[in-house]
Amino acid sequence: MEGGISFWQALTLSSILGWVVASSWFDLTKRIRSLAQPWVTRRVLADTPSILWLQASHIASVFSFMCPRRSLGFPLLTTMLICLQSMRHGSLDCIFSVLSCFVSVPFYTGFLPIVYWSGHRKLARQMTLLMAFCDYIGNSMKDVVSAPRPSCPPVTRVITTNDERGNAMEFGLPSSHCLNTVCLLGYMLHHFLTHGAKMDAVIPVVWDDAVKAPLVLYTGRMYLGMHSLIDVVAGIIFGLVILALWLMIHEHVDDFIASGQNVTSFWASLSFLLCFAYPTPEFPTPSFEYHAAFNGVAFGLVGGIHRHLHPQDGGNPSLFSGLPVVVFLGRLSVGIPTILVVKVCSKGAAKWLLPVMCNTLGVPITSSCYVPALKVSQGSTSKSERKQPGCLLKPPSGFPRKAYDVDTGIRFLQYAGLAWSAVAFVPALFSHLNL
Numbered sequence: 186m187e188g189g190i191s192f193w194q195a196l197t198l199s200s201i202l203g204w205v206v207a208s209s210w211f212d213l214t215k216r217i218r219s220l221a222q223p224w225v226t227r228r229v230l231a232d233t234p235s236i237l238w239l240q241a242s243h244i245a246s247v248f249s250f251m252c253p254r255r256s257l258g259f260p261l262l263t264t265m266l267i268c269l270q271s272m273r274h275g276s277l278d279c280i281f282s283v284l285s286c287f288v289s290v291p292f293y294t295g296f297l298p299i300v301y302w303s304g305h306r307k308l309a310r311q312m313t314l315l316m317a318f319c320d321y322i323g324n325s326m327k328d329v330v331s332a333p334r335p336s337c338p339p340v341t342r343v344i345t346t347n348d349e350r351g352n353a354m355e356f357g358l359p360s361s362h363c364l365n366t367v368c369l370l371g372y373m374l375h376h377f378l379t380h381g382a383k384m385d386a387v388i389p390v391v392w393d394d395a396v397k398a399p400l401v402l403y404t405g406r407m408y409l410g411m412h413s414l415i416d417v418v419a420g421i422i423f424g425l426v427i428l429a430l431w432l433m434i435h436e437h438v439d440d441f442i443a444s445g446q447n448v449t450s451f452w453a454s455l456s457f458l459l460c461f462a463y464p465t466p467e468f469p470t471p472s473f474e475y476h477a478a479f480n481g482v483a484f485g486l487v488g489g490i491h492r493h494l495h496p497q498d499g500g501n502p503s504l505f506s507g508l509p510v511v512v513f514l515g516r517l518s519v520g521i522p523t524i525l526v527v528k529v530c531s532k533g534a535a536k537w538l539l540p541v542m543c544n545t546l547g548v549p550i551t552s553s554c555y556v557p558a559l560k561v562s563q564g565s566t567s568k569s570e571r572k573q574p575g576c577l578l579k580p581p582s583g584f585p586r587k588a589y590d591v592d593t594g595i596r597f598l599q600y601a602g603l604a605w606s607a608v609a610f611v612p613a614l615f616s617h618l619n620l
Contacts, residue, residue, distance in 0.1 A: 452484055486608055
């Protein structure tokens with residue numbers, strides 16, 4: 186039985202609401218941008234020669250230094266990179282594009298549920314909430330600073346996937362790939378060290394996988410023309426700060442979502458406020474869409490965990506050990522299609538339900554993509570109305586008169602459904618099928 190709202194919950198929600206109002210009144214986003222953007226832009230321009238140097242034939246010497254022939258802990262990637270001297274640039278484009286996919290939204294959609302289904306439930310939910318935290322902080326910083334990516338031309342920007350095409354439309358600083366990699370690998374390392382992994386066995390892995398692999402990715406972001414050096418450095422620094430903060434609070438967060446009071450109602454309020462506690466960028470980018478998706482994932486995971494907590498958290502520092510291969514493959518064959526079907530169904534239900542609810546409540550809405558009947562042509566809206574949806578531009582007087590993009594709510598609910606199915610519905614299927 187859930188009791189009344191606690192002091193810290195009230196303080197958290199009121200602080201976020203106060204920040205939204207204060208930042209709107211004092212126009213803090215533009216003030217911060219006016220200070221940071223010129224300096225970052227100068228640094229991006231100054232880094233252009235370094236990117237051009239990387240995109241030339243010197244790339245092989247960089248990785249020959251980072252991955253020497255004597256390295257045994259990173260054999261596959263070492264072998265590939267040693268051969269870069271004789272490769273065409275098309276091969277390099279392919280290698281670095283594939284590496285970039287390992288910290289993309291499709292990667293998280295598959296990787297984190299698989300970790301959860303393998304029995305490492307606590308690790309998976311902690312990493313999911315950490316990635317949602319990283320996404321919010323990283324994308325907020327991008328849109329506050331609104332700094333450009335490397336100029337193209339002279340830099341050649343390599344875009345080989347739809348995911349990268351979306352990333353290229355965002356601002357540059359900080360690099361989300363660098364920030365997320367630091368946090369993801371750092372937290373996994375912390376988890377294994379605190380669950381019995383021996384330091385002697387971990388040190389070679391740290392050097393070969395937790396240091397060299399990110400360095401390859403970081404340099405690859407510059408080689409692909411997606412980021413300058415200042416973006417990469419900022420991503421690493423912000424990642425280390427976020428990781429340190431998360432390691433201070435992650436146990437408290439986990440205890441709260443597992444056995445706290447008012448968990449679902451508090452997280453629903455938090456998710457709603459975070460849709461407004463987001464800066465308005467210089468011009469619209471996909472960053473807010475990614476934030477809405479991860480915001481939904483966090484809410485769906487917390488709701489599913491709190492209502493359907495499983496006792497086996499899994500503490501074995503070796504992923505998938507102790508799980509029979511047949512069982513693991515069976516879980517994948519059932520789980521992955523199921524969460525994708527739930528995601529599609531959640532999106533369909535939200536596309537029908539949200540417009541009906543908003544019309545009933547008298548909330549003005551538009552749709553930029555999902556609901557054709559609500560789309561507004563570019564010529565029929567003013568410049569102020571075409572600003573990025575979900576950003577509270579001025580403190581509301583009564584109810585805001587601006588039209589809201591219903592796609593934000595649809596995206597939130599579809600990813601909330603995906604996360605809920607991964608931690609609640611799919612494990613129930615596993616129990617029913619004896620998997």
